[in-house]
Amino acid sequence: MRLGIVVQRYGAEINGGAELHARYIAERLSRHAEVEVFTTCAQDYVTWENALPAGVSQVNGITVRRFPVTAPRDVRRFAAMSDLVFTREHSIADELAWLDSEGPTSPALVRAVASARNRFDWFLFFSYRYYHAYHGVRAAADRAILVPTAERDAAVGLSIFGPIFRGVRALMFNSFEERAMLQHAAGQRRLPGVVVGVGSDIPERTEPRRFRRKYGIDGPFALYVGRIDENKGCAELFEFFRRYARWARNGLQLVLIGKSILPIPDHPQIRHLGFLSDEDKFDAIAAAEVLIMPSYFESLSMVALEAWALGTPVLANGRCDVLKGQCLRSNAGLFYENYPEFAETLHAIATSPTLADALGRNGRAYFRRHYAWPVIERKYLETFDRLAREPRTADALEPLPGFFARRRRTLPPAADVLARIPSGPVTR
DSSP states (O other): OEEEEEOSOOOTTOOSHHHHHHHHHHHHHTTTSEEEEEEESBOOTTTOOBOSOSEEEEETTEEEEEEOOSSOOOHHHHHHHHHHHHHSOBOHHHHHHHHHHHSOOOHHHHHHHHHHGGGOSEEEEEOTTSHHHHHHHHHSGGGEEEEOOOOSSGGGGOTTHHHHHHHSSEEEESOHHHHHHHHHHHTOSOOSEEEOOOOOOOOSOOOHHHHHHHHTOOSOEEEEESOBOGGGTHHHHHHHHHHHHHHHOSOOEEEEESOBSSOOOOOTTEEEOOSOOHHHHHHHHHHOSEEEEOOSOOSOOHHHHHHHHTTOOEEEETTSHHHHHHHHHHTOEEEESSHHHHHHHHHHHHHOHHHHHHHHHHHHHHHHHHTSHHHHHHHHHHHHHHHHHSOOOTTOSOOOOOTTGGGOOOBOOHHHHHHTSOOSOOOO
């Protein structure tokens, strides 16, 4: 079996998001099939500038084919197009222009997928909302499997994506909330696919004391791991934690791991350690009293799963349906929607070893049942096997309308479409 992984960026140095998800899946499925990656030359997800040479290379034993991006992102054009399609009546042509402005725009990558179409059994496209996935799916529809990694944002309400969701051979969802949202967006009671998520390479042993010695951290601490960004809820986290520190006076620290694009408050109980190795990251998770996930938008939190795998409780932003749903289904985390709830739930976990231990035990069991690598791999392999037995239809994707129909500005604002999609965690 030959598999093509198609993703916007790829590399061992990318430590989060759909790109890390894609690399994990590529490396695990390479145990069962011949895997190649199709990606761009970009490294930076904001500019999409070509930073790596085009051509063929190897990353952790996987063949990677890189293709150039036509131009860096024009931030002002992207903002203007986003305002148009998200907040005003617009056309399909406007949505396609938005897609092009978002980047990374790489016609060469799409042409390569089309040319290689008959050499691969399946293509796995990561991240529905980007150029490579939309046009790549259309170039290889009869063997396209989409890993949408969809968050609850206005892009879900764009009309161009409904035919993609309905027309691929299967979708590999990250969560039950993502599946429910995309079913409503596509106008389908059921979309072909399965809730699978992604695993993580959890070390057999961690050394919490090693982490504390190395970074000089004494006493209890809460941990945040990821991009330190307002869009990830970090500004609110800083505000809430400083208020909590004034009230609780228990010395609990907030330790931050990851690249910062948001100023770090100058506070005696907030430590920013920057980007760390996987060894240090896992040691830190094992050492922490609690992992905090303040993000408003997630399709799946890999770091929350890693915390549960190591028996560390999670405190999540309850306004994110996916995080709230995972906490409820696992019974391994608490959640908050405002400051009083943040303060009380954080204090409960930080000061009650009995509660923390119970949440940690539940988290380990939840991870083993649903996110251990044998479980993830089996779901992918069963999907490939099922699809191989089904007839392929080359015209499953609905064609785009004609020249004039494509330019009629009769589509509702995407934000309005999203607002009509039911929200909330899936508990069954």
